[in-house]
Amino acid sequence: MFKFSRNKKKSPPMPVPDAAHHQALEGDANGLERKEEPARLPLRVRLRASRQALGERMADLFHVARNIDAALMEEIETLLLTADVGVDTTKNIIDSLRLGVKRRELNDSAALFQALRSQLADLLTPVQSPLEVDAGAKPFVILIVGINGAGKTTTIGKLAKRLKLAGHSIMLAAGDTFRAAAVEQLKTWGERNEVPVIAQQTGADSASVVFDALSAARARHIDVLIADTAGRLHTQTNLMDELSKIKRVMHKIDPATPHEVLLVLDGGTGQNALNQAQQFDAAVDVTGIAVTKLDGTAKGGMLFALAKKTGKPIRFIGVGEAADDLRVFNARDYVDALLPESL
Ligand SMILES: Nc1nc2c(ncn2[C@@H]2O[C@H](COP(=O)(O)OP(=O)(O)OP(=O)(O)O)[C@@H](O)[C@H]2O)c(=O)[nH]1
Ligand SMILES: [Mg+2]
Numbered sequence: 001m002f003k004f005s006r007n008k009k010k011s012p013p014m015p016v017p018d019a020a021h022h023q024a025l026e027g028d029a030n031g032l033e034r035k036e037e038p039a040r041l042p043l044r045v046r047l048r049a050s051r052q053a054l055g056e057r058m059a060d061l062f063h064v065a066r067n068i069d070a071a072l073m074e075e076i077e078t079l080l081l082t083a084d085v086g087v088d089t090t091k092n093i094i095d096s097l098r099l100g101v102k103r104r105e106l107n108d109s110a111a112l113f114q115a116l117r118s119q120l121a122d123l124l125t126p127v128q129s130p131l132e133v134d135a136g137a138k139p140f141v142i143l144i145v146g147i148n149g150a151g152k153t154t155t156i157g158k159l160a161k162r163l164k165l166a167g168h169s170i171m172l173a174a175g176d177t178f179r180a181a182a183v184e185q186l187k188t189w190g191e192r193n194e195v196p197v198i199a200q201q202t203g204a205d206s207a208s209v210v211f212d213a214l215s216a217a218r219a220r221h222i223d224v225l226i227a228d229t230a231g232r233l234h235t236q237t238n239l240m241d242e243l244s245k246i247k248r249v250m251h252k253i254d255p256a257t258p259h260e261v262l263l264v265l266d267g268g269t270g271q272n273a274l275n276q277a278q279q280f281d282a283a284v285d286v287t288g289i290a291v292t293k294l295d296g297t298a299k300g301g302m303l304f305a306l307a308k309k310t311g312k313p314i315r316f317i318g319v320g321e322a323a324d325d326l327r328v329f330n331a332r333d334y335v336d337a338l339l340p341e342s343l
Contacts (some may be wrong), residue, residue: 001080002051003007007276008011011026013120014034015154015173019275022123026126026199027262029036036043038163040227042337043327043333043334043336043337044321044336044337044338046294046295046319046320046325046337047294047295047300047319047334047337047338048295049064049295049298049300049337050083050294050295050298050299050300050301050338051296051300051337051338052083052298053079053082053083053298053299053300053301054079054080054083054298054300054301054338055338055339055340056340057078057332058113058339059340059343060078061075061077061079062109062110062112062113062343063343065118066109067192067202068101068106068107068109070074070111071096071189072109073098073101075226075228076094076116077090077094079203080093080094080301082301083084083298083299083300083301083320084270084297084298084299084300084301084302084305085272085301085302085304085305086271086301086302086309086310087305088227088305088307088309089123089304089305089308089309092308093119093120093123094143096115096119097112097115097119097205100112100115101257103208106168107122109343110342110343112256113343114244114342115341116339117339118337119241120304120335120339121331121332121335122305123307123308123333124304124307124314124334125306125331126307126311127289127306127307127311127312127313127314128313128314128327128329128330128331129288129313129315130315130328130329131260131262131288131315131316133166133168133183133224134225135223137256137257138218138221138222138223139171139214139217139218139222139223139224139258140168140216140223140224140225140259140260141217141224141225141226141227141254141257141258141260142159142224142225142226142227142258142259142260142261142262143144143175143210143229143247143250143258143260143261143262143284144156144226144227144228144229144262145229145243145261145262145263145264145265145280145284145286146231146263146264146265146266146276146280147231147232147233147234147266147276148182148232148233148264149266150229150231150233150264150266150269150275150292151227151231151264151266151290151292151293151318152176152231153176153182153185153228153266154262154292154318154321155188155262155290155292155316155318155326156186156189156226156228156322156325157188157189157192157193157323158318158326158342159226159316159326160172160189160190160195161193161224161225161323161324162191162326164193164194166167167223168221168223168224169195169222169223169224170193170195170222170223170224170225170226170275171189171195171196171197171198171213171216171217171220171222171224171225171226172186172189172195172196172197172198172225172226172227172228173197173198173199173209173210173212173213173214173225173226173227173228174186174187174197174198174199174200174209174228175206175209175210175213175227175229175246176206176228176229176230176231176232177200177201177203177204177205177206177209177230178202178203178230178296179202179230180202180205182202182228183199186199186228187199192323193323194230197217197218198212199308202214204247205286206229206242206247207242207245207246207248207249210227210246210249210250211250211252211253213225214250214253214254214257215226218253218254218304226257226333227246229243229246230318234275234276234278234279235279240279240280240283241261241282241283243283243284244284247261247284258310259287260286260287260288261284261285261286261287261288262286262288262289262290263276263277263280263281263286263288263289263290263312263314264290264292265277265289265291265292265306266291266292266293267292267293267294267299267300267317267318268293268296268297268299268300269293269299270299270302271300271302271305271332273291273302273306274302274305274306274309274310277306277309277310277312278310279287281310281312286312287313288312288313288314288315288318289306289310289313289314289315290305290314290315290317290318290326291303291306291314291316291317291318291329292317293297293327294318294319295318295319295320300338303317303334314329315328315329315330316328317329
């Protein structure tokens with residue numbers, strides 16, 4: 001049996017945010033006014049640590065008019081590696097810059113800097129592919145997966161708010177039945193966003209919670225169902241199998257579900273995120289990625305490696321713990337936030 005975390009009244013199909021409850025509405029594609037101070041902070045402020053590690057030090061390198069020589073190329077290489085761009089991706093970038101220099105296409109450090117900027121933007125552009133909720137899918141199901149503490153539940157809270165503001169009715173499924181506090185954490189987000197949460201007791205079968213939730217969401221004509229899952233290490237085969245089971249159980253109701261398998265990665269884990277992406281993809285066919293905690297890490301360069309190595313759409317980036325700290329990923333904005341526009 002499932003129970004709702006709050007009253008069982010049917011949610012209105014087009015929720016109208018009420019001013020008292022939603023003091024922190026974020027401006028988004030719908031033009032809703034953004035009222036919470038942190039949401040107004042420019043991305044470059046939010047990505048301060050990575051900008052300092054990569055962008056500002058890069059600008060310093062080029063600042064004094066200097067010739068393009070082996071030393072400069074090496075320093076660029078070191079900076080990219082320090083920012084966790086990764087060995088292979090860094091090598092590709094440096095090789096291509098060297099080629100430009102050799103061909104005399106890049107004659108001065110300003111041209112070299114711009115070439116580096118566009119290389120970085122080119123790496124991210126192919127993975128800029130925002131999540132689109134298919135209105136024909138009732139509900140559109142998003143399964144959230146990732147390792148322990150990556151930011152899954154928080155991302156669900158933020159995402160629920162964003163999608164609700166976009167006019168969708170939302171339901172959450174407390175598929176993390178492993179940790180005692182997990183259900184409560186999700187219910188808190190549910191209450192905050194005024195969206196129903198389907199849950200069972202701790203220790204229940206996660207697939208059965210998701211099954212109940214999907215049945216309930218269909219019965220109530222919910223637009224979007226977001227299912228939380230317990231954190232698991234990508235190396236724990238039995239737990240990875242459990243995720244496949246959740247998918248199999250969903251298929252019994254609707255073979256098209258889940259429409260999105262969103263892998264949540266902690267931006268601070270750097271290159272290890274690549275292994276996680278590969279393992280989770282092998283287990284549950286990841287269709288999109290959210291990278292969290294980019295506000296507190298100097299490893300923002302990992303997105304470039306992630307883009308190059310996985311090619312998976314990066315849907316969102318998390319830049320803080322609050323409900324509005326989830327941004328739709330945009331390649332140009334990200335590069336602009338990391339690197340100054342010019343020297
Ligand atoms: N600074 C910052 N903190 C974040 C962000 N996203 C999540 N967190 C914090 O990271 C911690 C873990 O977040 P959870 O959402 O509980 O992570 P989880 O993946 O659900 O964890 P498990 O359920 O234990 O696997 C919490 O303290 C969050 O507030 C982010 O974008 N920035
Ligand atoms: Mg969680």
